[in-house]
Amino acid sequence: MREPGTARIAVDLLGGDQAPAVVVDGALRACQADPALQLLLVGPVEAADAVLAALGPADRGRVCAVAAPTGPHAQDRDVSSVESGVRSAVLAVAQGLADAVVSAGNTGATVTSAALGLGRWPGVRRPALTAVLPTAAGRIVLLDVGSSVDPDETTLAMHARLGAAYASVVHGVAAPRVGLLTIGTERGKGDRLRRAVPAVLAALDLPAGGSYAGLVEGNDVVTGAPADVVVADGFTGNVLLKGLETAYALLGAPNPGEVPPRAAVLLGVGGTVVVCHGAASGADIAAGIGFAAALHRRAAVPAIADLIIGPEAPATDRKTPDPQSARGGS
Structure with missing residues (x-):
């Protein structure tokens, strides 16, 4: 029987620019910081062994290795090998072996593997990568930040x-204000999609008593005044997120000591999936693992699903990931 508060996180060892070394570092940091954490390290067994070797005997039982198909050598990180790690991590959640997935790998591979392996919520054609940014007025939710680069009005x-x-x-x-990111707040600003969407959002029944707050610009995201949630296509959202991450790192965040986390949660699939920045450090990976554990412990993703699709509604389009299914993305 599991201890209360335990979180089992499947970690993709092959995800990230400096994997597996940086992921091993992050997994070790996370395990040492959270005594109720259990890790399934998915990828090369020798990389998982490095985490086990660094832990004390009392903690080694909280970490296990799940082998994923790889190239003939640990350093052979070709596309199929890298994608096999996230597919296997998603499968661990689908089979009930883990509570959440964390990967810093290819965004497209992670999103596709999650959608196929865990299913999408009814009505969700394209899941959304959702990040939180510090602003002068608190925090702002930004989505999408990389999953859907060419959405339509429905998305x-x-x-x-x-x-x-x-x-x-x-x-x-309470009653979140939702804004649409564009190039100006005057009516009719933006491309064809941005000109069409405001009427759709204004007529939308938003959950939790939410309301459409109108158009917002990039500077509004930093001040945080006009909206609590900012909606963007995945291309624009990703560019904005990375630009602000770098600016805050160089110049400081609006609130001292608070910087944008290099992790986003994928909303719209039947499980908790956290995607870290490809250039994430060991500390970033550890934070992503901690974020996934916190989401699981709060049952956040099921609670969000309840607001979107109602309780007891099953995920749809669920399939077992196959070797060729997770291609694409950035």
């Missing part, structure tokens, strides 16, 4: 609902 409307539910469940925001 952005669903992402608005996902963002409002996330702000309510995770950050306790």
Whole structure:
């Protein structure tokens, strides 16, 4: 029987620019920081052995290795080998062996593996990578930040609902205000999609008493005043997120000591999936693992699903990931 508060996190050892070394470092940091954490390290067994060797005897029982198909050598990180790690990590959640997935690998591979392996919520055509940024007025939820680079009106409307539910469940925001990111706040600004979506969002029934707050610009994301949630396509959201991450690292965040976490949660699939930045450090990976554990312990993803699709609704389009299914993305 599991101890209360235990979180079992499947960690993709092959995900990230400096994997597996940086992921091993992050996994070790996370395990040492959280005594109720259990890790399934998915990838080369020798990399998982490095974590076990660094832990004391009392902690080694909290970590186990799950072999994933790889190239003939540990350093052979070709595309199929790298993607096999996240597919196997997702499968561990689908089979009930883990409570959440953490990967710093290819975004497209992670999103596709999660959608196929865990299923999408009814009404969700494209899941949304959801990040939280520090602002001068607190925190702001930004989505999508890399999953759907060419969405349509229906997708952005669903992402608005996902963002409002996330702000309510995770950050306790009452009646979240949802804004649309564009190049100006005057009516008619932006491309064809951005000109069409405001009417859709204004008529939308947003969860948690949310409301459409109108158009916002990039500078509004830093001040945080106009909205609690900002909706963007995945291309623009990713560019904005990485730009702000770098600016805050060089110049300091609006709130001293608070920097953007290099991890985002994937909303709209039937499980907890956290995606870390490809250039994440060991500390970033550890933070991503801690984030996934916190989401699981709070049952945040099921609570968000309840607001979007109602309780007891099953995920859809669920399939077992196959070797060729997780291609694409950034």
